[in-house]
Amino acid sequence: xxxxxxxxxxxxxxxxxxxxxxxxxxxxxxxxxxxxxxxxxxxxxxxxxxxxxxxxxxxxxxxxxxxxxxxxxxxxxxxxxxxxxxxxxxxxxxxxxxxxxxxxxxxxxxxxxxxxxxxxxxxxxx
Numbered sequence: 001x002x003x004x005x006x007x008x009x010x011x012x013x014x015x016x017x018x019x020x021x022x023x024x025x026x027x028x029x030x031x032x033x034x035x036x037x038x039x040x041x042x043x044x045x046x047x048x049x050x051x052x053x054x055x056x057x058x059x060x061x062x063x064x065x066x067x068x069x070x071x072x073x074x075x076x077x078x079x080x081x082x083x084x085x086x087x088x089x090x091x092x093x094x095x096x097x098x099x100x101x102x103x104x105x106x107x108x109x110x111x112x113x114x115x116x117x118x119x120x121x122x123x124x125x126x
Contacts, residue, residue, distance in 0.1 A: 001032060001033060001069070001072070002030055002031065002032050002033065002034075002035065003032050005066075006062065006066055006069070007030055009061075009062060009065055009066075010030065010035070010058060010062060011028070011030065013057060013058040013061050013062065014028070014037065014054060014058060016057070017053060017054045017057035017058060018039065018054065020053075020057070021041075021045075021050070021053055022041075022042065023039050023040065023041045023045075023050055023054075024039065024040035024041075025037060025038070025039060026038035026039065026040060029099060031103065031106075033106060034102065034103070034106060035076075036099055036102075037054070039051075039054075047080065047082045048080075051080055055075075055076045058075070058076075059075045059076060062075060063075070
């Protein structure tokens, strides 16, 4: 879903939403079905509020630009991780590990889903 022009628009919207509130977007990883952001925000701003602002701005705009996204029940999940300082090399290592684990779990979930779909098709064809 988040490929091509949708991905480009999402990157632009994330930057715009962050600039509106004075957030600094650090590392950003956009997979076809997942987004991971490093945000630097004022300590007075709750992490949930920062993410809620970005989610609200990007979700509505993406759905208006790409009508096929309106079919999805949600563009964002509630998952997020919080670090109370700028990520150094050790924290980036743990974040990279966390991202790779999430990516591996997503791939495994899709593989199981495809396997189930194939077996369900075989059952219905008999």
